[in-house]
Amino acid sequence: xxxxxxxxxxxxxxxxxxxxxxxxxxxxxxxxxxxxxxxxxxxxxxxxxxxxxxxxxxxxxxxxxxxxxxxxxxxxxxxxxxxxxxxxxxxxxxxxxxxxxxxxxxxxxxxxxxxxxxxxxxxxxxxxxxxxxxxxxxxxxxxxxxxxxxxxxxxxxxxxxxxxxxxxxxxxxxxxxxxxxxxxxxxxxxxxxxxxxxxxxxxxxxxxxxxxxxxxxxxxxxxxxxxxxxxxxxxxxxxxxxxxxxxxxxxxxxxxxxxxxxxxxxxxxxxxxxxxxxxxxxxxxxxxxxxxxxxxxxxxxxxxxxxxxxxxxxxxxxxxxxxxxxxxxxxxxxxxxxxxxxxxxxxxxxxxxxxxxxxxxxxxxxxxxxxxxxxxxxxxxxxxxxxxxxxxxxxxxxxxxxxxxxxxxxxxxxxxxxxxxxxxxxxxxxxxxxxxxxxxxxxxxxxxxxxxxxxxxxxxxxxxxxxxxxxxxxxxxxxxxxxxxxxxxxxxxxxxxxxxxxxxxxxxxxxxxxxxxxxxxxxxxxxxxxxxxxxxxxxxxxxxxxxxxxxxxxxxxxxxxxxxxxxxxxxxx
Ligand code: DGT
Ligand code: CA
Ligand code: CA
Numbered sequence: 001x002x003x004x005x006x007x008x009x010x011x012x013x014x015x016x017x018x019x020x021x022x023x024x025x026x027x028x029x030x031x032x033x034x035x036x037x038x039x040x041x042x043x044x045x046x047x048x049x050x051x052x053x054x055x056x057x058x059x060x061x062x063x064x065x066x067x068x069x070x071x072x073x074x075x076x077x078x079x080x081x082x083x084x085x086x087x088x089x090x091x092x093x094x095x096x097x098x099x100x101x102x103x104x105x106x107x108x109x110x111x112x113x114x115x116x117x118x119x120x121x122x123x124x125x126x127x128x129x130x131x132x133x134x135x136x137x138x139x140x141x142x143x144x145x146x147x148x149x150x151x152x153x154x155x156x157x158x159x160x161x162x163x164x165x166x167x168x169x170x171x172x173x174x175x176x177x178x179x180x181x182x183x184x185x186x187x188x189x190x191x192x193x194x195x196x197x198x199x200x201x202x203x204x205x206x207x208x209x210x211x212x213x214x215x216x217x218x219x220x221x222x223x224x225x226x227x228x229x230x231x232x233x234x235x236x237x238x239x240x241x242x243x244x245x246x247x248x249x250x251x252x253x254x255x256x257x258x259x260x261x262x263x264x265x266x267x268x269x270x271x272x273x274x275x276x277x278x279x280x281x282x283x284x285x286x287x288x289x290x291x292x293x294x295x296x297x298x299x300x301x302x303x304x305x306x307x308x309x310x311x312x313x314x315x316x317x318x319x320x321x322x323x324x325x326x327x328x329x330x331x332x333x334x335x336x337x338x339x340x341x342x343x344x345x346x347x348x349x350x351x352x353x354x355x356x357x358x359x360x361x362x363x364x365x366x367x368x369x370x371x372x373x374x375x376x377x378x379x380x381x382x383x384x385x386x387x388x389x390x391x392x393x394x395x396x397x398x399x400x401x402x403x404x405x406x407x408x409x410x411x412x413x414x415x416x417x418x419x420x421x422x423x424x425x426x427x428x429x430x431x432x433x434x435x436x437x438x439x440x441x442x443x444x445x446x447x448x449x450x451x452x453x454x455x456x457x458x459x460x461x462x463x464x465x466x467x468x469x470x471x472x473x474x475x476x477x478x479x480x481x482x483x484x485x486x487x488x489x490x491x492x493x494x495x496x497x498x499x500x501x502x503x504x505x506x507x508x509x510x511x512x513x514x515x516x517x518x519x520x521x522x523x524x525x526x527x528x529x530x531x532x533x534x535x536x537x538x539x540x541x542x543x544x545x546x547x548x549x550x551x552x553x554x555x556x557x558x559x560x561x562x563x564x565x566x567x568x569x570x571x572x573x
Pocket of ligand 1: 187257
């Protein structure tokens with residue numbers, strides 16, 4: 001049983017207890033544990049297997065640890081089964097609709113026999129809900145709107161599809177006269193890998209003009225709501241975009257509030273309350289005088305609370321508030337810290353551009369170096385290189401290096417890790433290269449045991465420098481392979497090998513929580529774009545985003561090293 005499944009059970013328990021009218025403290029304990037387990041970088045199953053105490057997970061106490069143990073060992077939880085049997089199946093789904101609390105859900109269920117969102121939709125359609133509340137159609141149609149919004153949010157879109165569109169929209173809005181600030185907030189600003197909807201925040205002399213420009217943008221389809229300071233619309237592709245505009249003096253508080261995450265804001269608010277402050281999207285109110293202090297600048301908002309300004313990528317309620325209080329937040333890696341790309345393809349294998357074209361574009365980005373890592377040929381990957389072609393490519397790279405100033409090409413390869421853990425090219429040719437990236441590209445259905453052994457052989461192979469896309473997942477398309485990442489991380493740290501954060505937006509592999517754990521164990525991470533054309537070199541921003549969510553500083557990232565130090569690392573075994 002995976003952490004996500006365990007978390008789902010605890011979340012459901014929280015909901016059922018809410019329906020039962022249990023005390024809020026108990027309910028929150030389950031919700032908190034569910035969240036902690038879902039985002040925990042290690043599998044509970046492994047922890048139990050290794051005899052570790054689950055209470056080391058923040059928010060997991062004795063009772064919950066025991067229940068998690070029962071779930072993992074028996075696949076079932078008596079307490080949960082018993083609780084479920086007291087309610088109609090599926091009723092907790094009603095609670096996911098904003099505005100429907102336990103009381104309402106119970107009424108729907110008891111008085112109308114409604115226990116699913118679909119049934120509720122039907123009952124709104126045939127007028128039963130309007131009648132139940134004797135409030136008329138307004139309440140019913142509000143609920144319907146919430147259901148529709150929820151459906152859209154359920155289909156979370158990958159960040160790679162969203163960010164380019166949002167960049168365009170922001171550019172247009174920034175050119176509206178009187179606009180001073182204009183930026184994204186919400187999960188996009190925190191750089192989550194998938195997004196429910198897009199939140200945009202701005203400040204302007206005349207908000208109304210910006211709202212009008214927004215709903216008229218060519219990227220926008222149906223307008224859901226439009227007021228004088230905010231609007232919501234559906235962009236092509238089905239993505240909901242919410243925009244809010246305030247006066248300049250309030251922008252910092254607005255941006256802070258709507259960047260979230262909700263949990264981060266809750267911890268800030270709780271802390272603020274202890275200091276005698278009330279926090280809101282309007283600013284900070286001194287509870288003793290009721291005076292509201294506004295903030296034009298988000299950093300000042302945090303400073304006023306006695307905190308360092310917390311980078312958006314860290315705002316996930318994982319201890320960042322405490323660190324900001326102590327003044328010990330990490331100094332996160334930035335795109336400008338990256339000195340080169342360690343994973344790119346050319347037209348020697350399945351890439352579109354020549355070695356020289358890739359080199360020129362990399363130089364344009366200000367890089368010191370770029371590693372040419374085309375595929376090896378053994379398994380029939382598109383035009384993969386055999387030893388002979390690889391040697392010819394090494395010769396070409398040498399020539400281009402002589403011709404070009406201002407960038408150093410590293411000769412490399414993305415060598416296939418075969419099903420048995422051996423590499424697709426001989427030690428002899430691999431040792432002629434500057435950098436060897438090894439990755440799994442076939443037989444992805446192996447058991448966890450075999451896959452782990454397979455990747456561990458590559459980690460332990462002295463010819464290998466970097467393991468590419470360690471879980472092989474494709475966002476929304478292919479599940480990660482079964483692999484004991486903890487073992488891989490420990491081996492990588494022990495053998496001084498780097499693991500990749502593959503920056504291709506459909507990969508993002510390692511993903512945030514895995515990169516977080518690897519970094520914690522002292523593993524060096526290499527951000528590689530896996531570029532198959534010059535345009536793809538720009539994917540580096542996605543990789544950096546993941547690294548930042550993993551709390552990485554420049555020192556954690558291999559390709560922030562200047563050339564000489566990088567070569568020392570690569571040659572150091
Ligand atoms: P998403 O859209 O599901 O990818 O995730 P977010 O984090 O963008 O969530 P969203 O769009 O519902 O709201 C944006 C932020 O605004 C959220 O992270 C925190 C803040 N926020 C919105 N509504 C509430 C609320 O009712 N209470 C609190 N505390 N914060 C809220
Ligand atoms: Ca959002
Ligand atoms: Ca939103």
